[in-house]
Amino acid sequence: xxxxxxxxxxxxxxxxxxxxxxxxxxxxxxxxxxxxxxxxxxxxxxxxxxxxxxxxxxxxxxxxxxxxxxxxxxxxxxxxxxxxxxxxxxxxxxxxxxxxxxxxxxxxxxxxxxxxxxxxxxxxxxxxxxxxxxxxxxxxxxxxxxxxxxxxxxxxxxxxxxxxxxxxxxxxxxxxxxxxxxxxxxxxxxxxxxxxxxxxxxxxxxxxxxxxxxxxxxxxxxxxxxxxxxxxxxxxxxxxxxxxxxxxxxxxxxxxxxxxxxxxxxxxxxxxxxxxxxxxxxxxxxxxxxxxxxxxxxxxxxxxxxxxxxxxxxxxxxxxxxxxxxxxxxxxxxxxxxxxxxxxxxxxxxxxxxxxxxxxxxxxxxxxxxxxxxxxxxxxxxxxxxxxxxxxxxxxxxxxxxxxxxxxxxxxxxxxxxxxxxxxxxxxxxxxxxxxxxxxxxxxxxxxxxxxxxxxxxxxxxxxxxxxxxxxxxxxxxxxxxxxxxxxxxxxxxxxxxxxxxxxxxxxxxxxxxxxxxxxxxxxxxxxxxxxxxxxxxxxxxxxxxxxxxxxxxxxxxxxxxxxxxxxxxxxxxxxxxx
Ligand code: ATP
Ligand code: MG
Numbered sequence: 001x002x003x004x005x006x007x008x009x010x011x012x013x014x015x016x017x018x019x020x021x022x023x024x025x026x027x028x029x030x031x032x033x034x035x036x037x038x039x040x041x042x043x044x045x046x047x048x049x050x051x052x053x054x055x056x057x058x059x060x061x062x063x064x065x066x067x068x069x070x071x072x073x074x075x076x077x078x079x080x081x082x083x084x085x086x087x088x089x090x091x092x093x094x095x096x097x098x099x100x101x102x103x104x105x106x107x108x109x110x111x112x113x114x115x116x117x118x119x120x121x122x123x124x125x126x127x128x129x130x131x132x133x134x135x136x137x138x139x140x141x142x143x144x145x146x147x148x149x150x151x152x153x154x155x156x157x158x159x160x161x162x163x164x165x166x167x168x169x170x171x172x173x174x175x176x177x178x179x180x181x182x183x184x185x186x187x188x189x190x191x192x193x194x195x196x197x198x199x200x201x202x203x204x205x206x207x208x209x210x211x212x213x214x215x216x217x218x219x220x221x222x223x224x225x226x227x228x229x230x231x232x233x234x235x236x237x238x239x240x241x242x243x244x245x246x247x248x249x250x251x252x253x254x255x256x257x258x259x260x261x262x263x264x265x266x267x268x269x270x271x272x273x274x275x276x277x278x279x280x281x282x283x284x285x286x287x288x289x290x291x292x293x294x295x296x297x298x299x300x301x302x303x304x305x306x307x308x309x310x311x312x313x314x315x316x317x318x319x320x321x322x323x324x325x326x327x328x329x330x331x332x333x334x335x336x337x338x339x340x341x342x343x344x345x346x347x348x349x350x351x352x353x354x355x356x357x358x359x360x361x362x363x364x365x366x367x368x369x370x371x372x373x374x375x376x377x378x379x380x381x382x383x384x385x386x387x388x389x390x391x392x393x394x395x396x397x398x399x400x401x402x403x404x405x406x407x408x409x410x411x412x413x414x415x416x417x418x419x420x421x422x423x424x425x426x427x428x429x430x431x432x433x434x435x436x437x438x439x440x441x442x443x444x445x446x447x448x449x450x451x452x453x454x455x456x457x458x459x460x461x462x463x464x465x466x467x468x469x470x471x472x473x474x475x476x477x478x479x480x481x482x483x484x485x486x487x488x489x490x491x492x493x494x495x496x497x498x499x500x501x502x503x504x505x506x507x508x509x510x511x512x513x514x515x516x517x518x519x520x521x522x523x524x525x526x527x528x529x530x531x532x533x534x535x536x537x538x539x540x541x542x543x544x545x546x547x548x549x550x551x552x553x554x555x556x557x558x559x560x561x562x563x564x565x566x567x568x569x570x571x572x573x574x575x576x577x578x579x
C-alpha cells in the first residue's frame with residue numbers, strides 16, 4: 001500500500017475525553033472515529049488490524065472443530081422470554097419494535113438463538129457434538145460506555161456455542177475451546193492469563209476468563225507466581241488464618257475518637273495498626289414473601305468486602321446494602337459510628353475477623369470507638385464465612401506459595417452452561433437407548449474489538465502504538481526521505497516496495513510529500529513494528545536504515561538485504577506453526 005493512495009487520519013491531539021492510552025492512540029492513529037456514545041466507526045487502517053485478529057480467531061476456531069455460521073443481530077423477544085432473560089437482562093438490552101409493534105432486541109449475546117437452531121436441527125446423539133460460532137456485532141447498552149472500543153455499546157464478539165450429549169462431552173468441548181483460546185492469544189502476541197471465574201446466576205460449574213495483563217485493566221486477578229493458580233478476585237478464596245484466635249487480654253473500653261471516621265484515621269489517632277480494627281457493614285437479606293432481615297458483616301479494617309462471595313453465604317442470598325434510614329431506625333446509630341456490640345442482629349464475620357481478639361470497632365455513638373473487643377465475651381460468636389477480597393501476600397488457595405494481584409482486561413470468557421438453557425428451551429436429543437435428554441451446552445466469547453484496544457494498552461510508548469507482528473496493519477513501513485525530490489531515493493523506495501510485496505511482507509510506502517519529521521512521527525504513532533528509512537546519503541553507500549519500533553537505534557542494512565533483515569526480525573513465537 002502507498003500512503004498517496006491510502007487515507008491516513010492521524011491527529012496531533014486526542015480529544016479530551018479519552019483517558020486510556022489505547023483510546024487516545026486509536027483516535028490519534030486514525031484507527032477509529034466516534035459516532036456517538038459507545039459507537040465507533042472503524043477506519044481503513046483500524047479495520048485492517050481488526051480483520052487480522054478475526055482471521056487468527058477464525059483459524060483457531062476452525063482448527064478446534066467449531067463451525068462458522070451467522071445469526072441476525074436483531075432477534076425476536078419470544079425466544080428471550082423462553083429463558084426469562086427478556087426480563088433479567090434489564091436496561092443493558094436494547095429493545096426495538098417493528099411496524100406491527102412486535103418486540104425485538106439487538107442481541108447482547110446469542111444463546112437463545114443458537115438453542116433455537118439446534119433444537120430444530122439436531123435430534124440424535126449421532127449428530128453430537130456440535131459447536132457453532134459466529135463473528136458478529138453485539139449491542140449492550142452499558143451504563144458507562146468508556147475507554148473507546150474497550151467498553152463500547154456496539155462491539156464485535158466471536159461467540160461460540162457447543163452442544164454435547166453428556167457432561168463428559170461438554171468437558172471435552174470446553175477443554176478444546178480453552179486450548180484454542182490459549183493459541184489465539186499466544187499467536188496474537190499478547191501477555192495473558194486464563195483465570196478461574198465466577199459463574200454468577202447461570203448456575204454452570206466451570207468458567208474461565210482470559211485476561212490480558214495491563215495496569216489499566218478493570219478486573220483484579222489473584223495469581224500465585226509459584227504455581228498456575230489464577231482466579232478473578234471475585235472468586236479467589238481467602239483461607240482462614242492458620243493460627244487459632246488468641247485469648248482476650250484487654251477489657252472492653254469506650255474511647256473518644258473525635259472527628260475520626262475511617263479505620264485509617266482511628267488507627268492513626270489511637271496508635272494502633274489497621275489490622276486491629278474491624279469494619280461493620282449492614283446489609284438486608286430479602287427473600288420473596290418474607291420480611292427483610294438485617295445482617296451485620298464484619299471485615300478487617302484493611303480488607304475489602306467481596307460482594308460476590310457474600311451473596312453466596314447461606315442466608316444472605318440475595319442481599320442489598322441497608323439504607324441510612326434502616327440503620328438509624330433498627331440500630332439507633334449513625335452509619336458512620338456502627339459497631340457490632342450491643343445489637344441483636346445476626347453477625348457474619350470474615351474468616352480473618354473470626355480469628356481476631358482485642359480488636360477495635362465503632363461504638364454506635366458518634367466520636368467514639370470500642371477497644372479490646374472480644375467474641376464470646378462482648379458479642380456473640382459470629383457466623384464465619386469467606387466474604388473478603390484476597391490481597392497480595394495471602395496464601396494461595398492451592399497451598400503453593402503466596403498470592404499476588406495483577407490487573408487485567410477481560411478479552412475472552414469460556415463457560416460451562418450445562419443444561420441451564422437447553423432444559424428451558426427444550427434442546428433435547430434421543431440417546432442410543434431411545435431416551436430424550438437435554439443437551440449439555442457451553443458458550444465461549446471473545447471481544448474481538450476489545451482485543452485491539454487491549455493489545456495497545458500492552459504495547460505502546462509515548463510516541464505511539466507498537467503492534468505485535470501478527471496484528472500490525474502492515475508488516476513494514478518504508479519511509480523515503482525526499483521521495484519527491486530525489487530520483488535515487490524514489491527508485492530505491494520503489495525497489496524496496498516491490499521486493500517486500502514479492503516476499504509477501506505487506507509494505508506500507510509513505511510516499512507523501514511531507515517533511516521527514518512528519519513522516520517519521522506518523523509512522524511511530526501508527527506503530528508498524530518494522531521500518532526502513534531510505535535517504536540519499538545512505539544510498540551513496542548502498543545502505544538503508546532498519547529500525548524496529550522497540551529498537552533505540554537504527555541498523556544500517558544493504559538495500560538488497562532489507563527483506564532478509566526484516567524477516568530475521570519477525571517475531572517467530574507467533575507463527576501458526578509455533579503455537
Ligand atoms: P465485562 O465484564 O467486561 O462487562 P462480560 O463478562 O459482560 O464483560 P461476556 O458476556 O463474557 O462479557 O462477553 C464476552 C466477551 O465480550 C468479553 O470477554 C469481552 O471481551 C467482550 N465484551 C463484553 N462487553 C463488552 C463491551 N461493552 N465492549 C467491548 N467488548 C465487550
Ligand atoms: Mg465475561
